[in-house]
Amino acid sequence: xxxxxxxxxxxxxxxxxxxxxxxxxxxxxxxxxxxxxxxxxxxxxxxxxxxxxxxxxxxxxxxxxxxxxxxxxxxxxxxxxxxxxxxxxxxxxxxxxxxxxxxxxxxxxxxxxxxxxxxxxxxxxxxxxxxxxxxxxxxxxxxxxxxxxxxxxxxxxxxxxxxxxxxxxxxxxxxxxxxxxxxxxxxxxxxxxxxxxxxxxxxxxxxxxxxxxxxxxxxxxxxxxxxxxxxxxxxxxxxxxxxxxxxxxxxxxxxxxxxxxxxxxxxxxxxxxxxxxxxxxxxxxxxxxxxxxxxxxxxxxxxxxxxxxxxxxxxxxxxxxxxxxxxxxxxxxxxxxxxxxxxxxxxxxxxxxxxxxxxxxxxxxxxxxxxxxxx
Amino acid sequence: xxxxxxxxxxxxxxxxxxxxxxxxxxxxxxxxxxxxxxxxxxxxxxxxxxxxxxxxxxxxxxxxxxxxxxxxxxxxxxxxxxxxxxxxxxxxxxxxxxxxxxxxxxxxxxxxxxxxxxxxxxxxxxxxxxxxxxxxxxxxxxxxxxxxxxxxxxxxxxxxxxxxxxxxxxxxxxxxxxxxxxxxxxxxxxxxxxxxxxxxxxxxxxxxxxxxxxxxxxxxxxxxxxxxxxxxxxxxxxxxxxxxxxxxxxxxxxxxxxxxxxxxxxxxxxxxxxxxxxxxxxxxxxxxxxxxxxxxxxxxxxxxxxxxxxxxxxxxxxxxxxxxxxxxxxxxxxxxxxxxxxxxxxxxxxxxxxxxxxxxxxxxxxxxxxxxxxxxxxxxxxxxxxxxxxxxxxxxxxxxxxxxxxxxxxxxxxxxxxxxxxxxxxxxxxxxxxxxxxxxxxxxxxxxxxxxxxxxxxxxxxxxxxxxxxxxxx
Numbered sequence: 001x002x003x004x005x006x007x008x009x010x011x012x013x014x015x016x017x018x019x020x021x022x023x024x025x026x027x028x029x030x031x032x033x034x035x036x037x038x039x040x041x042x043x044x045x046x047x048x049x050x051x052x053x054x055x056x057x058x059x060x061x062x063x064x065x066x067x068x069x070x071x072x073x074x075x076x077x078x079x080x081x082x083x084x085x086x087x088x089x090x091x092x093x094x095x096x097x098x099x100x101x102x103x104x105x106x107x108x109x110x111x112x113x114x115x116x117x118x119x120x121x122x123x124x125x126x127x128x129x130x131x132x133x134x135x136x137x138x139x140x141x142x143x144x145x146x147x148x149x150x151x152x153x154x155x156x157x158x159x160x161x162x163x164x165x166x167x168x169x170x171x172x173x174x175x176x177x178x179x180x181x182x183x184x185x186x187x188x189x190x191x192x193x194x195x196x197x198x199x200x201x202x203x204x205x206x207x208x209x210x211x212x213x214x215x216x217x218x219x220x221x222x223x224x225x226x227x228x229x230x231x232x233x234x235x236x237x238x239x240x241x242x243x244x245x246x247x248x249x250x251x252x253x254x255x256x257x258x259x260x261x262x263x264x265x266x267x268x269x270x271x272x273x274x275x276x277x278x279x280x281x282x283x284x285x286x287x288x289x290x291x292x293x294x295x296x297x298x299x300x301x302x303x304x305x306x307x308x309x310x311x312x313x314x315x316x317x318x319x320x321x322x323x324x325x326x327x328x329x330x331x332x333x334x335x336x337x338x339x340x341x342x343x344x345x346x347x348x349x350x351x352x353x354x355x356x357x358x359x360x361x362x363x364x365x366x367x368x369x370x371x372x373x374x375x
Numbered sequence: 376x377x378x379x380x381x382x383x384x385x386x387x388x389x390x391x392x393x394x395x396x397x398x399x400x401x402x403x404x405x406x407x408x409x410x411x412x413x414x415x416x417x418x419x420x421x422x423x424x425x426x427x428x429x430x431x432x433x434x435x436x437x438x439x440x441x442x443x444x445x446x447x448x449x450x451x452x453x454x455x456x457x458x459x460x461x462x463x464x465x466x467x468x469x470x471x472x473x474x475x476x477x478x479x480x481x482x483x484x485x486x487x488x489x490x491x492x493x494x495x496x497x498x499x500x501x502x503x504x505x506x507x508x509x510x511x512x513x514x515x516x517x518x519x520x521x522x523x524x525x526x527x528x529x530x531x532x533x534x535x536x537x538x539x540x541x542x543x544x545x546x547x548x549x550x551x552x553x554x555x556x557x558x559x560x561x562x563x564x565x566x567x568x569x570x571x572x573x574x575x576x577x578x579x580x581x582x583x584x585x586x587x588x589x590x591x592x593x594x595x596x597x598x599x600x601x602x603x604x605x606x607x608x609x610x611x612x613x614x615x616x617x618x619x620x621x622x623x624x625x626x627x628x629x630x631x632x633x634x635x636x637x638x639x640x641x642x643x644x645x646x647x648x649x650x651x652x653x654x655x656x657x658x659x660x661x662x663x664x665x666x667x668x669x670x671x672x673x674x675x676x677x678x679x680x681x682x683x684x685x686x687x688x689x690x691x692x693x694x695x696x697x698x699x700x701x702x703x704x705x706x707x708x709x710x711x712x713x714x715x716x717x718x719x720x721x722x723x724x725x726x727x728x729x730x731x732x733x734x735x736x737x738x739x740x741x742x743x744x745x746x747x748x749x750x751x752x753x754x755x756x757x758x759x760x761x762x763x764x765x766x767x768x769x770x771x772x773x774x775x776x777x778x779x780x781x782x783x784x785x786x787x788x789x790x791x792x793x794x795x796x797x798x799x800x801x802x803x804x805x806x807x808x809x810x811x812x813x814x815x816x817x818x819x820x821x822x823x824x825x826x827x828x829x830x831x832x833x834x835x836x837x838x839x840x841x842x843x844x845x846x847x848x849x
Contacts (some may be wrong), residue, residue, distance in 0.1 A: 039493050057491065061629045081489075081496045081587070082523050113523060126448035127530075151522075155447040155482060157532035162523035176446055178406050183419040265419070267384060299511075 010139065012098045022069035022095040027062040028078060028166045031086040031231040036062025040080040046072040053190050076104070083108040098106025110210035113162040116217040118153045118173045125157025126220050128176035132190075133161045136204070138166040145170055145199060150329045151372075155326045170202045173218045183265035185272035187225075195219040230311035232264045232284045240268020243287040247273045251279045251300070276359050277303045286316040385464035385529060388430040389473035390425040394451065405477060410638050412438040412461065412680025438463045443475035447531045452477040454533035459808035480531035481564040487521040487541055494525025495577065499542040502529040505561065508627075516540075527831030537562045541575045564696040582630035583654050587661030589624040589640055589647065596642040597624050604628055607635040607694045635718070637694050638663065639716070649716050651694065667681060668714045671701065674749055677706040681754040682706075690720040690738060717742040725753050 025262040028040045040058040042074055056064040066074075075090035086107040091342070093101050114133055118126040123276050133172030134145035148169065171193040180186060193216060205214055228248070234241035247261045264270050264284075272282070279302045286295045297315045301308050387409060393402035404579070407429045408417040418439060419431040431441070442459035443450050462470055487498045500517035522525040524641070529539075539562060540555035558575050585604075589597065600620045610770040616624045620640070628638075633654055640647040640663060675686045686708055688701040703710040722736040733751035742748045749793065 039491060081494050111523070154519075154528045155480070160522045178420065179408070179417060181408065181420040184420060263416075265431055266435050269433070317785070 008333070011104065021098050021100075022071060023065065023067050023100035023102065024066045024069065024074065024093055024095070024104065025063070025077070025100070025102040025113055026146075028058045028064065028105065028106045028108060029062055031107040031109045037080070037083065038062060040078050040083070040106075040108065041080040042076060042106075045075045045077075046070070069095055071095050071099070077315055078106050078108075080108070082111060082162075084111045084163070105278065107301075109166075110128065111162060112164040112166060112207040112209060112211045112213070113160060114164065114169065114171060114205060114207065114213045114216050115158070115160040116215055117157040118159060118218045118220060119157055121219060121221055124245060125153065125155070126175065127153055127157065128153050129153045129157075129159075129220070130177070131159040131161065131175045131218070132174070134170045134172070134199075135165075136170070141222040161250065164207055166207055166211075168347075169207055171205060171216060171218065172199070172202065173220060175220060180262045181261065181265075182263035183246075183270040185246060185260035185262050185270065185273065187259045187274040189225070189274060189276065191218055191220045191223075191225040193218050195221055197221075199224055223274075224278070226277065227271055227275065227307040227309075228282065228301050228303070228311050229269065229271040229307070229309050230282075232270060233268060233312065233314045234286070235314050235316040239258065240264065240266070242266065242268070244284045244315045244333050245287070246270055246272075247283045247285075248275075248282045249283070250275075251281055251336045267332045275303060277305070282311060282313065284313045284315040384432070385434045385436050385470065385475050386432045387434060387439075387441055387462060387464070387470045389426070389471065389475065390427040391429065391475045391477060392427060392444075393448075394476050394478045396651045399476065401425075401444070402448075402477060403427060405429075405443050405448070405475070405568070407431065407441060407443045408460075409434055409439045409441045409473070412440055413433075427847075434464055436464050436468075441473055445477055445478060447480055448477040449480045449531055449533040453480060454535070456790040476511060481534060481567055482528060482567065482569050483532065483537065483539060483562055483564065483573050484526070485575065486525040488525050488576045490575070491575065492576070494521070494523065495526065496521055496523045496527075498544070498577075500527045500529060500575075501540045501542070501555070502532060502562075503538045503540065504533060505538060506528045523820050526734075528581060533563055534564055537564055539573055539575070541577065542578055561792070569671045576818045580633055580652070583632055583657050585628040585638075585654065585658045585661055587626055587628075587638075587658065587663060589620060589626070589663045591665055592624065592642070592647060594622065596647060597622060599643045599838040600640050600647060601642075602626055602628075602638070604631070604636050604638045606631075606696075607637060628817050635694075637697075646714050646716060666717060669717050669740035669742060670711065670713045670745040671699070671720070671738055671740060671748065672711040672745055673709070673713055673747055675703040675710065676749060676751045678751060678753045678825075679709065683754065686752055687722065689723050690715075691722045691723070692716065692718045692720050693717075715740050717744075722750060 020235070025043065028037045028042070028043075029035065029261075030037055035060070038058055038060045040062075042056045042058065042064045044054045044056070046069075054066055058064045058065060074095065074096060075094045076093060077089040077091075078085065079089075086109055091106070093104070095101060118129045118131060120126055122372070130150060132150045133148045135148040137144050137146045148165075148167075149163055151159045151161050153159045159173075172190040175188040177188065178186070184312050189197065190199075191197065193205065194200055195218065196201055196202045205213060205216065232241045232244045232246070233239070234244075241264060244264050245261065246264060247258050249258055253259075258277075260272060272280070279300060281298055281300050283296060283298045286297075295316045297313050297317060299311055299313050301311045381837055389407075389783075390401045391402045391405040391407065401423075403423055403425045405423040405427075406420060407423065407432050407490050408420040412416055418434055421429040421431050423443075438461065440459040440461050442453065453661070460473055460475070462473065464470065487500065488493045489495050498521040500519045500521065502518075517529050517532055519527045519529040539558040540561045541558075542555050556575060558573055562570055562573060564570060564847045570648060573606045589600065592600070597620055602618045602620050604618070618628045620626050631654060636652050636654055637649065638652055639649040646666075646668040648665050650661075650663055650666075652661065661700040677686070680704060684705050686837070688703065688710065690701060690712075691697070695714060698713060699712050699720070701712050707849070717740050720738045720740065722732065722738060724732050733753050736748065736750055738746045738748050758777045
């Protein structure tokens with residue numbers, strides 16, 4: 001994107017210096033054809049000079065020039081909406097006194113775009129859906145999807161993903177997201193082009209440089225979704241845990257990212273909806289009173305073929321493990337003031353600080369999840 | 376495991392209707408949310424079904440604001456300035472008939488280009504709906520972003536008069552946004568209308584330099600002085616910047632567009648200097664002299680029986696750039712704030728919720744002096760009650776009755792409350808009640824639920840909408 005509003009500011013900040021004769025000249029060309037690219041904004045920033053930057057715009061033959069430059073080191077960048085540089089910026093140029101640098105060549109490619117509509121099964125536009133393009137990447141022989149661009153559908157269901165390199169893409173859409181109310185954990189499944197429920201079944205789109213792939217429509221069909229619901233009780237009061245926050249993760253997902261999070265309703269109840277079959281972890285975290293500790297409880301729920309309505313949790317139970325580590329035969333001259341004990345609960349480590357008492361380390365781990373740990 | 380039954384939870388239900396070509400039909404897929412009257416995240420939310428129906432359960436028994444929204448559509452109630460349907464659910468009611476009307480929103484579309492006519496991508500475009508003939512903005516604009524062809528499309532707009540602004544890209548060098556570029560004139564938008572061709576070309580803007588010095592201060596103060604310049608403008612995102620002060624008191628401000636600015640210098644523990652400047656050309660010697668700060672002190676007098684633990688006030692200067700928050704704690708409700716720039720301030724009551732000033736209070740803080748002020752605050756709103764009737768004289772249930780206050784010769788809608796009977800067991804009485812600060816007010820119909828198949832009710836309200844009332848303080 002060019003920065004037209006600051007051009008005058010740049011000129012004022014670092015005007016050409018009449019006593020200096022340094023020059024930097026070059027051309028911007030289209031990669032592959034070497035056709036000139038006009039209208040590219042080239043910015044020059046002096047490293048050692050007093051502040052500021054200067055801008056130039058390439059002419060019809062793709063040329064640009066900066067004149068009357070003082071000696072020093074300069075950084076050059078160039079950009080234009082709709083074009084991507086073939087090599088990285090900034091480019092560094094050094095000028096000695098009276099020296100010029102000419103013949104610089106920056107190559108650009110016209111970017112690609114994918115556009116279309118997101119429709120419901122009746123052919124009506126889906127407004128406010130998030131559309132994402134993932135680029136295919138290969139990692140250790142496995143295909144992974146790397147997010148490349150995203151857009152939101154307008155009132156006609158139209159979207160446009162741009163700034164894309166030539167590559168193979170998977171395109172998916174997620175229904176409009178809303179601010180969740182406490183106790184309502186809504187998961188919206190992604191629909192992949194043209195109407196697949198998983199990335200593996202999605203049609204892949206091959207995009208060339210400069211290509212505008214219009215008409216890439218997606219149809220959002222309702223996905224079978226199940227729900228998990230229950231009540232979060234407060235271990236201290238026996239009533240609903242109104243200060244609890246909930247998170248839900250799908251354990252089959254890579255990284256088990258949080259699908260949804262929310263508080264609980266006034267009566268302590270919650271409902272996570274729109275879930276595909278699988279194994280989920282519900283985590284309830286009770287807010288700490290000032291200066292206190294957050295207390296965490298969790299429950300694992302498997303959706304086999306129906307919704308689960310009794311996934312209750314008791315939050316706010318303070319669990320701790322204490323113990324000691326004794327070194328039976330420490331090396332001669334061994335000295336240590338502190339040690340570290342790690343508890344692994346199968347999902348993450350919790351670190352525990354220790355104290356040295358004559359080579360015997362006592363430790364105490366608090367606010368633990370109700371799980372079997374190992375150290 | 377022990378469970379405690381939670382009693383007194385309330386529910387709200389109703390139907391969302393789409394208004395199109397004068398017709399009304401149930402609309403699916405609208406999101407209805409209930410929030411506490413004091414704001415915050417939704418207490419509960421639901422999506423209207425194929426018959427337009429919704430139900431919100433498990434609401435706390437207190438005053439809530441219910442609103443309906445659907446992307447690309449606008450709520451007729453919100454377009455007329457209502458914050459939403461205000462329901463008092465004390466006692467754990469099951470409130471039915473809380474209906475909403477939405478309509479397809481209008482569209483403003485066009486292209487954003489740079490000074491050479493090339494498309495500008497990812498430029499934020501804001502459509503501000505004007506609140507009154509003076510052209511003051513509403514609080515929240517509807518936003519869109521241009522694509523790689525420079526094309527933008529702002530949609531879901533309520534009918535009205537709009538100002539369109541484009542935010543130029545952030546200037547990394549100066550770490551600030553350039554001022555927004557405004558489409559010349561205003562754009563009139565009818566319900567559901569699409570207005571294309573609203574193109575905006577960004578032009579290089581002339582920027583000015585300000586050099587100056589701070590005089591008559593000590594080197595110790597100058598060493599820790601902080602200088603700030605703020606643009607006097609009501610648009611969020613208007614430029615502001617800081618600049619270092621040299622040992623000799625000299626400073627150079629970043630380049631700025633033409634406009635009115637407040638330049639202020641704050642030293643260690645005290646205000647040093649403040650000046651309002653009109654920037655039309657480069658300024659090479661702006662001299663800032665120490666201007667003695669003043670103090671605001673006084674007492675809050677509370678009308679009515681309520682005695683909250685604290686009343687908070689807000690003092691806003693005439694440039695609307697400087698705000699001081701004052702706390703007046705019980706029992707004597709005295710307050711004082713020092714190091715206040717000498718200026719004229721307007722006061723407003725901030726909390727507790729529902730507090731209002733009994734009279735507009737303006738405070739003039741003299742340089743080096745103390746402005747003594749006695750602020751009269753009301754805590755208990757007055758109440759206006761009456762009977763809403765349809766054209767034939769039949770009591771009209773489920774009507775929403777609005778109360779507007781006369782302020783500065785204009786009607787300002789301040790309160791909008793649901794017909795209490797809509798949430799009671801007697802849905803046919805049509806009795807309405809609404810609260811407001813004392814003053815001259817007018818009552819009028821806002822929006823009426825229409826029974827499917829019935830004729831639309833044209834008029835309601837305890838009196839004709841143009842009739843002025845004097846409300847009673849309770």
